[in-house]
Amino acid sequence: MHVINIILYCIYFLVAGIIAVYLLIPGFFLLVYLLRKLFRAKGYGEKKPLLTDREFEFGLIITAHEETEFITPLVDSILKQTYGRFAIYVVADKCDISGLKFTDPRVNVLRPEDPLNSKIRSINYGISHFRPGIDAMIILDADNLLHPLFLATMNTYFRKGYRAVQADFKPKNTDSHFARMDAIGDVFNFFVEREMRMELGLSAAIWGSGIAVDLELYREVEYSSHLGGFDKKLQAHLLQRVPQIGFAREAVLYDEKIDSGASLETQRTRWINAQFKYMKIGFRLMLEGIRKGSFNIAYVAFVTIRPPLFLLLLIAFFITGLSFLIDLRLGFVWVGLLLLFGLSFAGIVFVKGRKLAGTLFMIPVFMMRQVFAFAKIGRANKSFMKTTHTKVMYIEEVLQQQRS
Numbered sequence: 001m002h003v004i005n006i007i008l009y010c011i012y013f014l015v016a017g018i019i020a021v022y023l024l025i026p027g028f029f030l031l032v033y034l035l036r037k038l039f040r041a042k043g044y045g046e047k048k049p050l051l052t053d054r055e056f057e058f059g060l061i062i063t064a065h066e067e068t069e070f071i072t073p074l075v076d077s078i079l080k081q082t083y084g085r086f087a088i089y090v091v092a093d094k095c096d097i098s099g100l101k102f103t104d105p106r107v108n109v110l111r112p113e114d115p116l117n118s119k120i121r122s123i124n125y126g127i128s129h130f131r132p133g134i135d136a137m138i139i140l141d142a143d144n145l146l147h148p149l150f151l152a153t154m155n156t157y158f159r160k161g162y163r164a165v166q167a168d169f170k171p172k173n174t175d176s177h178f179a180r181m182d183a184i185g186d187v188f189n190f191f192v193e194r195e196m197r198m199e200l201g202l203s204a205a206i207w208g209s210g211i212a213v214d215l216e217l218y219r220e221v222e223y224s225s226h227l228g229g230f231d232k233k234l235q236a237h238l239l240q241r242v243p244q245i246g247f248a249r250e251a252v253l254y255d256e257k258i259d260s261g262a263s264l265e266t267q268r269t270r271w272i273n274a275q276f277k278y279m280k281i282g283f284r285l286m287l288e289g290i291r292k293g294s295f296n297i298a299y300v301a302f303v304t305i306r307p308p309l310f311l312l313l314l315i316a317f318f319i320t321g322l323s324f325l326i327d328l329r330l331g332f333v334w335v336g337l338l339l340l341f342g343l344s345f346a347g348i349v350f351v352k353g354r355k356l357a358g359t360l361f362m363i364p365v366f367m368m369r370q371v372f373a374f375a376k377i378g379r380a381n382k383s384f385m386k387t388t389h390t391k392v393m394y395i396e397e398v399l400q401q402q403r404s
Contacts (some may be wrong), residue, residue: 043199061126083151092135167210179257204247225335232278268373
């Protein structure tokens with residue numbers, strides 16, 4: 001019995017220690033950010049010099065599935081870029097393309113004969129139609145819009161030697177509580193998992209769109225599954241082959257935020273399923289990072305295997321209750337950790353997305369919807385769960401909103 005108690009205590013302190021680290025990371029990064037601002041210190045990316053004056057050729061793949069009404073505004077935003085060395089490949093899977101008319105020769109509309117029903121297959125289909133001379137590919141969803149300086153910024157980062165660069169995300173729409181809560185999630189995640197990692201010389205986490213990758217580097221990736229999670233597999237591949245995955249804060253991509261609980265559940269069911277499906281890759285990567293002595297690989301892998309944020313908080317609340325049963329002082333320590341995380345979360349939102357801060361009180365509703373999504377993750381292994389979009393907007397409208 002004594003041995004069993006020791007084992008249980010060891011398990012408790014191991015799990016509690018890992019969860020505590022996850023809770024402390026946002027506060028640490030917020031403190032570093034504020035100190036850098038106070039002393040006007042430059043981040044890692046800002047100090048990195050240009051290595052070439054070459055102008056890179058970008059192939060932009062737009063993956064569309066059954067929806068075409070968003071393609072014209074996105075193509076319009078690309079054609080209004082200040083940087084002109086690019087070609088656009090619209091992969092219109094199961095779409096009626098009769099209304100897609102573009103006169104610019106850089107725009108290629110592709111409609112596969114057989115349904116692809118997979119973002120990975122759509123990307124590969126687009127690449128198979130690339131003209132010679134493309135240096136890097138950029139993956140975009142049909143509901144995206146690009147800031148006019150997007151490609152010029154990406155070119156600058158590739159000139160600095162980066163072979164994989166993630167763009168920043170801003171919301172197209174914030175006209176509902178769910179849209180604002182979705183945007184708050186992006187503000188937090190992009191600050192902790194991309195901006196601050198870049199500031200400290202670590203690899204940024206990549207996203208499902210807005211990622212620019214050296215073409216030959218992408219062609220090396222092999223996918224075991226074509227249903228969800230391609231960005232997790234791609235990230236693991238890139239971590240082992242490039243010194244740092246960059247984050248271009250100045251390359252802004254605008255995407256549509258979900259505006260209903262049903263859309264949120266569909267989206268998060270797919271995301272949560274992909275996160276668990278590729279968790280074993282994170283464990284292998286972490287061991288490899290430790291073996292190689294690479295803090296960059298080990299840290300990114302450690303964060304990759306973190307449970308989704310809502311689940312992390314539920315586990316933390318359970319540990320807090322359990323800690324009170326073990327030792328009253330230990331319980332209060334966990335109450336302090338939860339309060340610190342909450343203050344860090346709110347602080348990041350106030351610093352990076354102040355206009356959204358008024359919706360913070362709705363976060364419990366957002367978490368509950370994700371619990372519902374978690375209960376349905378088995379569906380994501382059986383079908384292509386597409387998020388429905390409704391906000392057709394042009395880049396001028398979005399920029400006007402940003403200025404107001």
